[in-house]
Amino acid sequence: MTVDTVADHNRDMDVTGHTSLGGPSDPGPEPRKAASIRDVAQAAGVSYQTVSRVINSHPNVREETRKRVEAAIETLGFRRNATAFALASGVTRSVTVLTSNTTLYGYAATLQGLEEAARGAGYSLGVKLLTPEDDLDRTISSAAADGGGLMVIGFDRLAASALDRVPENVPCAAVVEAPSHGRTPPRPAVWADDREAARAATAHLLELGHRTVHYVAIPTSVGTRRSEGPRAQGWRAALEAAGITPPEPRGAKGWDARVGYDEGRELARDPEVTAILCGNDDLALGVLRALHHAGRSVPADVSVIGFDDAPHAEFVTPSLTTVRMDFQGLGRDAFALLRGRLENDYRPPAPTFVGTALILRESAGPTDA
Amino acid sequence: MTVDTVADHNRDMDVTGHTSLGGPSDPGPEPRKAASIRDVAQAAGVSYQTVSRVINSHPNVREETRKRVEAAIETLGFRRNATAFALASGVTRSVTVLTSNTTLYGYAATLQGLEEAARGAGYSLGVKLLTPEDDLDRTISSAAADGGGLMVIGFDRLAASALDRVPENVPCAAVVEAPSHGRTPPRPAVWADDREAARAATAHLLELGHRTVHYVAIPTSVGTRRSEGPRAQGWRAALEAAGITPPEPRGAKGWDARVGYDEGRELARDPEVTAILCGNDDLALGVLRALHHAGRSVPADVSVIGFDDAPHAEFVTPSLTTVRMDFQGLGRDAFALLRGRLENDYRPPAPTFVGTALILRESAGPTDA
DNA sequence: CTGAAAGCGCTTACAG
DNA sequence: CTGAAAGCGCTTACAG
Numbered sequence A, B: 001m002t003v004d005t006v007a008d009h010n011r012d013m014d015v016t017g018h019t020s021l022g023g024p025s026d027p028g029p030e031p032r033k034a035a036s037i038r039d040v041a042q043a044a045g046v047s048y049q050t051v052s053r054v055i056n057s058h059p060n061v062r063e064e065t066r067k068r069v070e071a072a073i074e075t076l077g078f079r080r081n082a083t084a085f086a087l088a089s090g091v092t093r094s095v096t097v098l099t100s101n102t103t104l105y106g107y108a109a110t111l112q113g114l115e116e117a118a119r120g121a122g123y124s125l126g127v128k129l130l131t132p133e134d135d136l137d138r139t140i141s142s143a144a145a146d147g148g149g150l151m152v153i154g155f156d157r158l159a160a161s162a163l164d165r166v167p168e169n170v171p172c173a174a175v176v177e178a179p180s181h182g183r184t185p186p187r188p189a190v191w192a193d194d195r196e197a198a199r200a201a202t203a204h205l206l207e208l209g210h211r212t213v214h215y216v217a218i219p220t221s222v223g224t225r226r227s228e229g230p231r232a233q234g235w236r237a238a239l240e241a242a243g244i245t246p247p248e249p250r251g252a253k254g255w256d257a258r259v260g261y262d263e264g265r266e267l268a269r270d271p272e273v274t275a276i277l278c279g280n281d282d283l284a285l286g287v288l289r290a291l292h293h294a295g296r297s298v299p300a301d302v303s304v305i306g307f308d309d310a311p312h313a314e315f316v317t318p319s320l321t322t323v324r325m326d327f328q329g330l331g332r333d334a335f336a337l338l339r340g341r342l343e344n345d346y347r348p349p350a351p352t353f354v355g356t357a358l359i360l361r362e363s364a365g366p367t368d369a
Numbered sequence C, D: 001c002t003g004a005a006a007g008c009g010c011t012t013a014c015a016g
Helices: A037-044 A048-055 A063-076 A082-089 A105-120 A136-145 A157-165 A194-207 A230-241 A257-269 A281-293 A327-342 B037-044 B048-055 B063-076 B082-089 B105-120 B136-145 B157-165 B194-207 B230-241 B257-269 B281-293 B327-342
Strands: A012-015 A020-022 A094-099 A124-129 A149-154 A172-176 A189-191 A214-217 A275-278 A303-305 A322-324 A357-359 B012-015 B020-022 B094-099 B124-129 B149-154 B172-176 B189-191 B214-217 B275-278 B303-305 B322-324 B357-359
Touching (some): A037 A048, A048 A063, A094 A105, A094 A136, A094 A327, A105 A124, A105 A149, A105 A327, A105 B124, A124 A136, A124 B105, A149 A157, A157 A172, A172 A327, A189 A327, A194 A230, A194 A303, A194 A357, A214 A230, A214 A257, A214 A281, A257 A275, A257 A281, A275 A281, B048 B063, B094 B105, B094 B136, B105 B124, B105 B149, B105 B327, B124 B136, B136 B149, B136 B157, B149 B327, B157 B172, B189 B327, B194 B230, B194 B275, B194 B322, B194 B357, B214 B230, B214 B257, B214 B281, B257 B275, B257 B281
Parallel strands (some): A094 A149, A149 A172, A214 A275, B094 B124, B149 B172, B172 B189, B214 B275, B275 B303
Antiparallel strands (some): A012 B357, A020 B189, A124 B124, A189 B020, A357 B012, B322 B357
């Protein structure tokens, strides 16, 4: 079954659900004031200073005293006030992630890597969404006011420009699309070798016998044209190495399947097009859909390769040949970098070798010709 | 082209990329100490108390004094220390989200709704991932120690049990799968009417002429059996209303396409199976893939309906008939509830009417028979 | 309209 | 091993 446009078949049949409120609308149970170290001290018959020693596992506390304090902590349900700790000690152990997206696969996976690393190191993690409407400097200021470190997921122009605006004296690190050539000194940052990965993917298509490879770009955070990121460069390099003049790249209008669908419709009209590299898997999904609507079969008529290896890439039909990225690893490494700036006695481990890999599935194959 | 198993075609061709480190490995620029209100006061020739009035837009400040202070703030690059503010004022304006997942569509979209609402209200948002390994009570304690509110995305058992363990005196709200029948008083919470949505989706399949509808379940956070959540109940109710004895539900072993694929293979073996409702779109994707591998075409041989309307549902082939959920709305409403507990003078608005809607696409159709 | 005092809940030296 | 003091950077009453 084929339809002209995807949207044609979307129709709201029925609106049946609703949100309900649970719980009492009254103020709720009395917010009993939390116990402080003085309360604990009184209960244990010691000075509050001794309580401080116990909760910080300071060695110089008599065993019996410690027991008594711990018992008091238990019965009073004492939890050390993190705010007071931060103010008094000057250590914050928190990082705020600045990102313009949390749902796209690359962003979400990077965030997850950051979260795991932060949790493992005892850091709390904040998230602040960057939007074109909000004032960038205000957003950065308020994030920096929390005292902890700043982490920028700089895959897009908005985030990249946020990174540029972080004041010099605010501890900050980033995951970026490509190394920066502008700023001096550059911010500590990690990146994957997108350029080489795109080159390899393109070379793979050429080896399969395709005369040329078209490219549907993600908008890039670097370079002067929105379509000329490292992935585009790798694609271009592979074609040029084979003596092929690269066609005009397409896309660069967004990250989602809709954009891929629109570009795919255009490409499907040209019978000469037999191989398409896409800047991410969502774009690839849209391209596949457009080719399907145009009656061109994949991979028999056209080969498609995506980027990122999102979870669904393996289960769509045809399953998607794509480039796997280690976003979580990038998140982990970036956190280590930031931690190195935050803690004087912490040295980030040697950079993890994070590979990208071309995952061969069904959507790319040899040309018929 | 059809392959026996999806995984067969996965093969790492090449590992080409790597992570690099940018930036100096030396400590970086001297972390010049931030200006305090006393520094500003001295620069402006006023007391620090007056500075406090200015940054809090207190009315009783002479215009000229205000100007002078504002100028000093500007030149010194003063930013109010959020930690000290929180400690002194007792207001925290922060919420920590407890969730066991950040990448699945439902979770990510809810998180986005929470983030938008929090940002709009001037709250900062923290995220803490719940894992089966970590001690739940410790995780909750450390989240609560930050002083702000707690928000639980309680779609799964782990998160639901975290919600149950939040101490009574910690301000907390939740997005849940279904209203709680256990706890008294119940926590303020919001939910969508999954039961009715599943009932409507199942009824739709019956109206198309299918004799019965099979169900591939998500693991549920409520009920005694892992497959008997509100979505299962709605499915069951629709069948029973039509005088049909429900078959045994399947799945409930996870949320991802892999689980759907495994269950789909089993279902594909039974020629009597012509209609399948899935607990989410990822499961549905796996089921579609399994049916494809078994040579059963969708919707001609088998109809499939998903749940959630994830972004890719519209672009896979066949495009997925599914139930659209307003996760972002749930997040917004839940935040309002929590804010109501946090601020004495804030009354949450009337509950938004958040609809669910059956989105008709290609994957479900009339029976051949 | 502006300033001096006390305190938020902790920690870090400094005494004993 | 334990306690009394001073201070983190702000705010909230309390004076003038």
